[in-house]
Amino acid sequence: MSKIYIYKGFNRFWHWTQAALIFFLTVTGFEVHDSIHLFGYEKAVYFHRIASYAFLVLIAFAIFWHVTTGEWKQYIPNVSKLSAQIKYYTSGIFKKEPHPTKKTQVSKLNPLQAFTYLGFKLVLVPMMVISGLLYMFHKTVDGNNEIVIRDISLGSIANWHSFGAFLLVAFVIVHIYMTTTGHTYTSNLKAMITGYEELDDEKVADDEKNKAE
Template sequence: MSERRVELYPLWLRLWHWLNALLFLLLLGSGLALHFPDALAGILGFNDARVIHNTCGVALSGHYLIFVVATFLGGNRRHYLPRWRGLPGRIGRQTRFYAVGIFRGEPHPFPATVACKFNPLQQLTYIGVMFGLLPAVIVTGLLFLFPEYAPERIGGMGGLWPVAVAHYLVGLALTIFLVGHLYLATAGETLLGEVRKMIRGSTLSEESRS
């Protein structure tokens, strides 16, 4: 047996992560300018906000497709799949760590490993975000951009109105996730340790047969 180093955050994923963050921030800022044009008129005009929002929305759609293809063709997908047996207990341990243990300096109950870099709560959250909320905001956004493809009526209402509400609510949920994501990014061994991993990468040892 020999030891090899395994990169938990390969270069493609780190580049994807930071570009995705940039696109989301641009979409968030331009979306706020579209919803509150009078309040933000001095910062970003309505027409400019619309161009930025539409352009970044289309870019995010293609960018997400790259993530899906790379995740399912590569080994990244295994990190998102939780072990269902005993999952409630592991979620309880992780929740207690975030609520109490992290402030007492207790060791992380589920440190990153080669087999899985996410803890149980991260797995469930990222499944919901990456394969639920993100495609939902993309689909509703594209229906807004190309209304001819939207249903004429949904639940007895004009098709675009429910699409608009869904797009707003999903965007709000993603914004809440972003706030939590930024907070937990500071919850590593050091204040910016997790951020450095997404910039420089992070490797762990794995035994391999020679």
């Protein structure tokens, strides 16, 4: 096994900051819906709004980083190996079969991860951002409270935002579970903290070959 620097500094910062903001937005969002009681309704609304702005700033930096570094290519799934990856996670992993794809510095995500994260970035996050902004600015901030978005009811916007929130919670739960499927239960977690991951020497050799090509 060789230790390879897989996750760069901003990659780790973005990952953990995004995780913290999603957790905080979930907690305050559930309190706004009166599902839990922690900060109080008014503070929960205020904190949820501030965290949502922070999330938008983080998204802007993440988009810039992905585009300028070429990391966006990580999310292009290899469709030819997608079925093999699904089969591995649904049955092969429980039979201790070998992983159908190799994780390298050049290719960090397997086909199913790439497909899932692509959907997260292109569908789920935009759904939450757009519905959240529509909800916040459904009325003007002056004393008149005039409805500025008349074609879409506030109730339908709230339903879409809540639906997206439940999908987001489900995604996080599955994501946490998937971190335990490395060569040890904590190897993936350690890699996202330190940036270094232990890879088979064969994988490292393949990675160096891909770089040379």
